[in-house]
Amino acid sequence: MDIYIIVALDVINGTASLFLLCLGLAIIFGMMKIINLAHGEFIMLGAYATVISANAGVNIWIAMLVVAPLFVGLVGLIVERCLIRFLYGRLVDSMLATWGLSLLIIGIVTTIFGNTIQGVPTPLGGFSIGAYRSSYYTLFLLAMAIIMMALVYAVMRYTRFGLIARATMQNPAMANTLGVNPARVYMTTFAAGAAMTGLAGGLLAPVSGVTPVMGGAYVAKAFITVVGGGAAILSGTLSAATLFGTINQIGAYLTTPVYGEVIVFTSAIVLIRLLPQGISGRFFKGNL
């Protein structure tokens, strides 16, 4: 019995972290049709920001929840102004340029901090269920995922900025005619997406080894989740993250963690083949 609770917790953990990891990428892809292949490196920058500020004496919660998103959001802003804004509408070129950016960021971080593993201790303790132990941090990740989801939904649904952003997403030319400056909307959206990615990196820093190349482990998973989810930012990402997170953890439980990943990748390929528009293109058309 206890083992099922633990597996259920693992599934929750996998889904929540996958959702957090993908949200920034989904916002950038869904709103701007830019595939940001430097997404993994944004996660890495968030994790580094957390580790370095926490080790410098900043409270771990502030380091995770404030420093990481602010820093990566700023990086995102600079990247958008210097690189991405020349590449709107050129999907392949934007993928190439952001791939170059990802290599560049890895190179810079390796040069500064060296190719070593850094880390911070996991805050919050653990609890036991029968013979097994689990960490409160899992529940905290779930809470953060729910908070982020609610936040994005509220901003997109109820604020003026959300209205403008959704209008620009649907029809940039029309929005422009009505007095909106799409360039500014894109800039803000990219920075916001980067900040959320940084937050995800910060939240994962205590539970993963922080190295310059850690982004590579996440970018493919985030990529398939966003594409599998389709154009709708929240419902698409949430459904794909739940699906893939569950498959991953159950597959890992039944076989090994490596084959768990293999099963996820295989099911993602089948999903894309069956639903080329993603889950939300089929089931939640027009949703947020």
Add this chain to the structure above:
Amino acid sequence: MTQRLRLLAQTLAVFGVIIAVAIAPGQLELFTLMQFTLFAAMAVLSLSLAFIWGFGGILSFGQTAFFGLGGYAYAISAINFQDSTQGIMLAVFIPAVFSALLGYFVFYGRISDVYLGVITLTVTLILFNVINSTSGDEYHIGTAMLGGFNGIPAVPTFNMPFDPSTPLSPEQSWWVTGGALIAVYLLLRLILASPFGRVVVAVRENEVRASLLGYDPRLIKLVTFVIGGAVAGLAGALYVNWGAFVGPTIFSLSLSAEIIIWITIGGLGTLLGPIIGCILIEYAVAAIGSQQTLNSNLVLGAVLIFFVLLLPKGLVPTVRDLLLRLVPKIEPRSANPAPEPSVQPVGAK
């Protein structure tokens, strides 16, 4: 007239390269020759993506899947048969079959663009994960241990066809690798000059128009993809022959990225450009690796961003355009201007 001149120049260039390959061992030190062998194997890999991306319009983020499969197919069969002849054949055959299956799945499902990139990338990751987890004695094919993340060491290198007792010397290996590069280049040139090649370009330019003219874009793309897979597999065998080792990092994402960088730098839509881009970048990476101040990722990333933003056409097309700007000044004076083709070939822009 210019057509004929261009053909003459190209023929001369090919002969020049063949002679250079033939006499290189006498002129270079062994270390440099080995390095050039590696570059030539990588250049074959770059040609495979140059063909399917530049002419077929299929951007595969996972060309290393076929490269790695070719490498593993060669290594496993060379260990089992103790003869590289079947190994090389299998290294071409297995990736071709695999790319045919994958291509059927993808193109007949009408998956395009980003989704194709995602699928090829994912397949590469699957192969990497699977091969990486095969350490242990229970994972073997025939007498070849797969070795998991340690890879397969001491793979037999090329030998004379059907004569396992005579392995090739490094010089002969260079001739085989350089010769393979030239052969693949000429083969792809021939394919592109054939009616099939023109249809491939037509599908890249406009899929709907090509299908209205009676061609099946799915089939054309599939065949293009399979040719690319077979060439990448051959490159894998050449690469394993160079190092006598194959490990799961052959499937790595960074190598996939590097192929795309070679082509972006050399020039998409050419065959010469990717070879030049490949050799330049590989040379630069080797040079950077020998010193400590600059990180190779940093340089590669900066170069890629520079080219995408400022020189998106790549080196070879840029240089060619510069040269062509000089040529028309001479052209009108020629007595027989090249006659306009009476029938517009399929796929002409």
